[in-house]
Amino acid sequence: MDHGIISFQPALPAQRLGELKDMAQEVIVAAATLEGRIAKETAQALGDRLRFLNSYHSNLIEGHKTTICDIEAALEKDYSRDEEKRYVQELCAAHVNTERTLMQKLSTDPPENICSFEFVSLIHRTIYEQLPKQHQFTHSNGGFTNLSVMPGKMRQGAVSLDGGLTTHGPDAENLPATYEAFSHVYDPFGYHGDERLIAAAASHHRMTWMHPFRDGNGRVCRLFSGLYMASIGINRGNLWSLSRGFSRDKQWYMTNLQSADSPDDSGKGFDQAYFADYCMYFLEVCLDQIRFTDQILALNRIDARIDGYLSDRDKSRGALSPLDTRAGRLLKALFLEGTVPRGKAQSIMGMDSQSDRHARRIVSQLVKEGLAVSASHRAPLMIGFPAKVLRYYFPDLFGPEILGEH
Known part of the structure; x- marks a missing residue:
């Protein structure tokens, strides 16, 4: 040319x-x-x-x-x-x-x-x-x-x-x-x-x-x-x-x-x-x-994948860093709704009024691990995607060779 x-x-x-x-x-x-x-x-x-x-x-x-x-x-x-x-x-x-x-x-x-x-x-x-x-x-x-x-x-x-x-x-x-x-x-x-x-x-x-x-x-x-x-x-x-x-x-x-x-x-x-x-x-x-x-992103597949991640974090299965499986309900709600007021987290997880302290501990753990994010301790919760969950939530996008996991 x-x-x-x-x-x-x-x-x-x-x-x-x-x-x-x-x-x-x-x-x-x-x-x-x-x-x-x-x-x-x-x-x-x-x-x-x-x-x-x-x-x-x-x-x-x-x-x-x-x-x-x-x-x-x-x-x-x-x-x-x-x-x-x-x-x-x-x-x-x-x-x-x-x-x-x-x-x-x-x-x-x-x-x-x-x-x-x-x-x-x-x-x-x-x-x-x-x-x-x-x-x-x-x-x-x-x-x-x-x-x-x-x-x-x-x-x-x-x-x-x-x-x-x-x-x-x-x-x-x-x-x-x-x-x-x-x-x-x-x-x-x-x-x-x-x-x-x-x-x-x-x-x-x-x-x-x-x-x-x-x-x-x-x-x-x-x-x-x-x-x-x-x-x-x-x-x-x-x-x-x-x-x-x-x-x-x-x-x-x-x-x-x-x-x-x-x-x-x-x-x-x-x-x-x-x-x-x-x-x-x-x-x-x-x-x-x-x-x-x-x-x-089909919602039924996301639900199943969140369940799979929580299953690997189940205390009863000997997880080194256990996470209460009821957190899965909150994670699904965050994914679907975008934001959830902190005051609703307890009921979404199916926990009664006597479990307020335990519900707060679960939310605190989710935020600490980046599974949920929040602008402050009073602000609404949103979904987080730390690297450790990517292979669970989106295995077709983030395979082990891309993540660097072996």
Whole structure:
């Protein structure tokens, strides 16, 4: 493809647009239905926990594997002594913090155009400036180079994905103008209804193709797409993970991206058939992950899984740290209702008025262990998701290899 300024027109695929609009509508409805099925407070707690999955899977795509336990440790500044493992911990923790920070920014101080380089460079800078200075260099299987990642700055040279055989994206001298064209073409406010979601799919490919930074483009692009969709009202609660969908078959993800790189006959634009196929793939991944989350959040399954966790904590079964099984009723109520006034906890657990002190001890234990959370000793209770319950509550999401349990 000509490495001059590439035309992003047509911005949405000229082919299969009707199919894409139908699929986009299906995704929008499914995402809204999922958000509406779960209490707001429960969704917030679960969504924040799923940021760890976004980080885990996004970095897995880049060839960096860690565990949820390692990410939690890194967030507490507890790192491995092995430099390579520490670097991966740092990246994953930075990813979680960046997503938290910028998702909050969407609510309090949204950008005028989420596609602007000002905002996308903020994603890159927020990730890499959390790393120590010695790790703010490009990295490969051979370790760190002497080239700075230049947090938040556009690359100044060519980029290659095949060891230098070919270059990728626009030439460095054409990158600023190409990016400026991209930011205008894919500004979500330039679209309406289902076309905004198709634009989100298209912009993910265009961003990865441009490779605007010296390093970290993949994880920045995936964060960008999650934030783009949140900005148009899709998956704001982070109840499903786009990165998980991509990482389930990394090679197919890469194949679809690379196919959409194909030039048209003029060499100054993109082949529309491959572009349409890629956008359909993106939307199919979204729908697959929404359906997956919808299935695992089925209330009858959650009830059974909470019971399974309480069963392993039953004193009669010799648990080292027993928990009264009546706490299960409260945990289920918290999950379903979002908040429960402390004064109702005793009756929910089926305990009579003579058991007030024991009920308070159970609640205190739940809060201490993070199974329930509360702003103060008088504030309402909400559900908590400490790492130790994830394999019980959501085994399909948090397997032992992801959590770091053996």
